[in-house]
Amino acid sequence: MKALTWHGKGDIRCESVADPSIEDDRDIIIRVTACAICGSDLHLMDGYMPTMKTGDVLGHETMGVVEEVGRAHSKFKHGDRVVVPFNLSCGECFFCQKQLYSLCDRSNRNADQAAKVMGQSPAGLLGYSHMLGGYAGGQAEYLRVPFADVGPIRVPDELDDEQVLFLSDIFPTGYMAAENADIEPGDTVAIWGCGPVGQFAIQSAWMLGAGRVIAIDRVPERLAKAREHGRAETLDFSQVDIYDALMEMTGGRGPDRCIDCVGTESNPTGSFDSALDQVKAALFLGTDRPHVLREAIFCCRKGGTISIPGVYVGLLDKVPFGPAMNKGLTFKMGQTHTQRYLEPLLQKVVSREIDPTFVITHRAGLEAGPDLYKTFRDKQDGCIKVVMKPGL
Incomplete structure (x- = not known):
């Protein structure tokens, strides 16, 4: 065959x-x-x-x-x-x-x-x-x-x-990602990555009662799909600072729920931490580029939830675990x-x-x-x- x-x-x-x-x-x-x-x-x-x-x-x-x-x-x-x-x-x-x-x-x-x-x-x-x-x-x-x-x-x-x-x-993965986010009625949900899983996470967030969905990517076609089919507000990370934009959009509180639909191969524009991750991967000193996870930890509101359907494969460097602990964040993840x-x-x-x-x-x-x-x-x-x- x-x-x-x-x-x-x-x-x-x-x-x-x-x-x-x-x-x-x-x-x-x-x-x-x-x-x-x-x-x-x-x-x-x-x-x-x-x-x-x-x-x-x-x-x-x-x-x-x-x-x-x-x-x-x-x-x-x-x-x-x-x-x-x-x-x-x-x-x-x-x-x-x-x-x-x-x-x-x-x-x-x-x-x-x-x-x-x-x-x-x-x-x-x-x-x-x-x-x-x-x-x-x-x-x-x-x-x-x-x-x-x-x-x-x-x-x-x-x-x-x-x-x-x-x-x-991808449909169950997007749905479980939204379910793991513990969305409560009216919550603001930020979703990193508008690829296929991200698109289904957007749809699923609405099904589970989100009041607002903000989708983050830099590919025009994916952002357009998130707006037109997902009814999401969108942010292009190559054009704006995501932390600043999310704080402004949420009155300084941050999104209630954050979903990382990117995983190990994030590639943000002009990000020092991701550039360092890429160098480590090229030299076989690391396996993952967890920029999105780092960013979600800083952006998520205190007491919020971070859901991770994006695939990671090894050990992650410089994950801000102190901020995560002190902000009282909940993490849910898995295949x-x-x-x-x-x-x-x-x-x-x-x-x-x-x-x-x-x-x-x-x-x-x-x-x-x-x-x-x-x-x-x-x-x-x-x-x-x-x-x-x-x-x-």
Whole structure:
């Protein structure tokens, strides 16, 4: 089959690889009908995630049609159309029983590697390094889905692929980010990053009762999307000092809730701390560039909440923990417990409360994937979200 594969920093290829096969009785194999490039995939492309190997199949936003099921699998049958969550969860362990699915104790088959770096292992992820399970991803013609009796969800025939594809990751991730922010009715919510997750965090903040949403970015197309589809006020960080602007907009108090949808690769204009982070990364002295997190700590009002859906991969330098402690800030973060949100968010799509297709800017086949990775990373051609359809 054809698939997008990793061959080192900046080297993504579309090539032929072996078809997947059933490895466990709970598995299913799907024929992929739609998949997408996620912002966190760029961390793989840019070499920030360790334990990648040449030829690894990428991708964790995937849906398709069931082609084969394992002997013990009874949830789906051949021909069912399903969306697959990006994280893998057994459904039986301590954490899955608490619906903390991204912390599953059993799905990372290389848990010992992750524990050495993190203390304990999170769940295994599709297409996201050997430290997190070494599972092949879904930017391919076919995908093996482990623990398929727990993860995927069947989708109604009346919804097309593009309406439901983002249930695999970015819609639940944006929603959980807003939920983690502990939004109270009327709150002012500041959201750093107007990429795909940021766009869904904006939509979700309104759903959860925000009185005001302020979106921060510097890419004109993303800021326009936040205004036009998200009804957010916007700030261009290349044009204004974000701290000063937020203080002025909130009467000196600061936003009640701050959401970091950027994560490890923030790149602000003229920021000394981010420039230093970039130098450290280039010299292999650091892995992350946490400018947004630092800024959110200073900007958030006293007693406020900072939610972090943006992916970080290692140790962070110069995080102002003293100000965070003295301001009494609450932090909530983590990979999304996707399975918890699939049914309720699907119903929001069915009821037309939201049409997730608003974020799509580029559509193509797998062959165009390597070039589109670069287009997405470099924010060229107005690129916000790429959807790929094998055979297109």
